[in-house]
Amino acid sequence: MTTIPENIPFKISTTDPASSVRRMERVVIGQLGQTLDGCIATHTGDSKYINSESGLRHLHELRAVVDVVIVGVSAVNEDNPSLTVRLCEGSNPVRVVLDPRGRVDLSSSLFQDGGPKVIIVTCEETDHPAADRFDVIKLSCDNHHIEPKAIVEALNERGYYKVLVEGGNTTLSRFMDAGAIDRLHLIVAPMIMGAGLPGLNLLPIEKLNQAIRPEVTVYPLGSDIVFDCNLRATGA
Numbered sequence: 001m002t003t004i005p006e007n008i009p010f011k012i013s014t015t016d017p018a019s020s021v022r023r024m025e026r027v028v029i030g031q032l033g034q035t036l037d038g039c040i041a042t043h044t045g046d047s048k049y050i051n052s053e054s055g056l057r058h059l060h061e062l063r064a065v066v067d068v069v070i071v072g073v074s075a076v077n078e079d080n081p082s083l084t085v086r087l088c089e090g091s092n093p094v095r096v097v098l099d100p101r102g103r104v105d106l107s108s109s110l111f112q113d114g115g116p117k118v119i120i121v122t123c124e125e126t127d128h129p130a131a132d133r134f135d136v137i138k139l140s141c142d143n144h145h146i147e148p149k150a151i152v153e154a155l156n157e158r159g160y161y162k163v164l165v166e167g168g169n170t171t172l173s174r175f176m177d178a179g180a181i182d183r184l185h186l187i188v189a190p191m192i193m194g195a196g197l198p199g200l201n202l203l204p205i206e207k208l209n210q211a212i213r214p215e216v217t218v219y220p221l222g223s224d225i226v227f228d229c230n231l232r233a234t235g236a
């Protein structure tokens with residue numbers, strides 16, 4: 001498990017230090033860096049960078065307090081992220097890519113940088129092209145969808161208990177729809193995109209009383225604002 005240095009200031013809630021990730025045994029955190037109007041990228045996939053330096057540092061602190069960081073295959077193919085901790089102290093998480101069809105671009109830096117461990121999660125029936133070089137977890141699929149809770153369970157079985165779902169939209173939305181996220185950190189930047197990729201795209205609801213109303217702690221981070229949503233403490 002990751003050892004979190006004491007000098008990392010990050011608390012999952014600034015007003016409730018007892019709920020610090022450091023003290024949690026297991027947690028699944030989702031994050032999205034989004035605009036005021038709820039976008040995480042332009043329609044062409046440009047997302048670097050929506051957040052300020054402080055907002056980006058918060059993402060790196062999230063990476064530093066978890067055991068693994070999960071991203072979807074499209075985020076890898078479009079963003080080429082390294083998923084390492086660079087803007088704060090702390091150890092790098094294991095990097096997990098959800099790639100049910102084996103279509104990830106293997107020239108992406110996380111496969112080439114010789115950095116932290118990479119695990120690919122794919123379908124039982126997929127003959128993944130990177131299986132000879134990287135750890136592959138095969139799980140049962142329904143039309144190429146893997147149950148998010150099965151992904152968390154498989155990671156827990158391998159000793160990874162603190163999980164960050166970094167995005168993109170599809171990956172995080174599927175985890176949210178499955179009730180697999182404990183805490184959602186929305187890092188909102190003072191920017192209006194007007195149109196683009198929405199942060200979340202959940203299953204539709206009919207009535208407002210079906211909407212999620214989490215317990216929220218808000219705190220400023222430079223020009224950004226973090227909404228720390230506790231999805232295990234939802235109101236009526």
Ligand SMILES: NC(=O)c1ccc[n+]([C@@H]2O[C@H](COP(=O)([O-])OP(=O)(O)OC[C@H]3O[C@@H](n4cnc5c(N)ncnc54)[C@H](OP(=O)(O)O)[C@@H]3O)[C@@H](O)[C@H]2O)c1
Nearest residue numbers: 032033040041045047072073074075146167168169170171
């Ligand atoms: N602002 C931010 O915080 C942030 C963070 C990350 C990414 N982004 C942006 O988000 C965009 C990418 O988001 P996206 O929604 O297009 O794609 P994505 O979430 O990165 O990847 C989606 C794909 O991953 C696979 N996948 C995800 N969950 C799965 C599951 N439970 N079971 C099986 N497969 C699963 C599927 O692959 P298949 O299609 O092969 O079935 C799915 O279509 C990029 O433009 C990136 O810049 C923004």
